[in-house]
Amino acid sequence: AAGVIQSPRHLIKEKRETATLKCYPIPRHDTVYWYQQGPGQDPQFLISFYEKMQSDKGSIPDRFSAQQFSDYHSELNMSSLELGDSALYFCASGKTGPNEQYFGPGTRLTVT
Amino acid sequence: AQTVTQSQPEMSVQEAETVTLSCTYDTSENNYYLFWYKQPPSRQMILVIRQEAYKQQNATENRFSVNFQKAAKSFSLKISDSQLGDTAMYFCAFMKRSNDYKLSFGAGTTVTVRA
Numbered sequence: 001a002a003g004v005i006q007s008p009r010h011l012i013k014e015k016r017e018t019a020t021l022k023c024y025p026i027p028r029h030d031t032v033y034w035y036q037q038g039p040g041q042d043p044q045f046l047i048s049f050y051e052k053m054q055s056d057k058g059s060i061p062d063r064f065s066a067q068q069f070s071d072y073h074s075e076l077n078m079s080s081l082e083l084g085d086s087a088l089y090f091c092a093s094g095k096t097g098p099n100e101q102y103f104g105p106g107t108r109l110t111v112t
Numbered sequence: 113a114q115t116v117t118q119s120q121p122e123m124s125v126q127e128a129e130t131v132t133l134s135c136t137y138d139t140s141e142n143n144y145y146l147f148w149y150k151q152p153p154s155r156q157m158i159l160v161i162r163q164e165a166y167k168q169q170n171a172t173e174n175r176f177s178v179n180f181q182k183a184a185k186s187f188s189l190k191i192s193d194s195q196l197g198d199t200a201m202y203f204c205a206f207m208k209r210s211n212d213y214k215l216s217f218g219a220g221t222t223v224t225v226r227a
Contacts, residue, residue, distance in 0.1 A: 033214060042203055042217035043157070056212040088155060098145050098209045103157035 002026055004093050004104035012110045013081050021076040021107045025093030032074040035090040049074055050096050081111045114139045114206045118218035125194045126226050133189045133221045135204030143209035146187045152200040194225045
């Protein structure tokens with residue numbers, strides 16, 4: 001069965017650079033969620049999209065933005081990167097509502 | 113806001129034995145969902161089990177079962193016949209039933225299964 005695809009899997013950037021993370025949800029899933037997991041921490045919700053519209057927003061820095069495109073893939077754009085942005089970024093997809101969220105393998109971002 | 117508390121940072125269990133992970137949560141919602149996710153060393157997040165708050169019957173998935181106590185706001189996970197592949201971090205998570213469907217996670221419990 002198709003799973004959530006995230007690219008790249010690993011990314012190394014320097015401080016103040018920009019990064020773009022991509023997420024391709026499971027076919028026919030209309031909702032995408034982004035989570036950030038710092039070292040030794042639990043995942044924290046950043047933002048979600050339903051049918052290409054932002055549906056909810058968590059503790060996402062103003063330096064970050066995201067969108068969902070017509071093909072339902074989503075991109076998380078991160079600018080002016082800081083050392084503290086180093087984390088594992090998960091994308092999850094599901095059908096809207098209180099349904100299961102299927103997680104991608106994550107993108108490990110390292111900021112040096 | 114919902115908070116999820118996992119009071120056991122680490123647990124160790126002998127292969128084939130049983131281990132129980134605790135989770136408590138705080139919410140003013142009446143309808144919600146609870147989940148246990150497993151994160152092995154690969155860091156992949158894998159759904160283990162799900163419980164709807166309006167169901168009194170405890171969910172079961174093969175060797176995994178929960179003890180859901182709504183009044184006590186408690187949601188423990190029991191792993192029976194532990195296997196080496198169960199070694200992972202386990203996260204308890206909360207989801208409201210309406211308006212927003214983000215997951216709120218606990219801090220996690222690291223489970224190590226010993227051979």
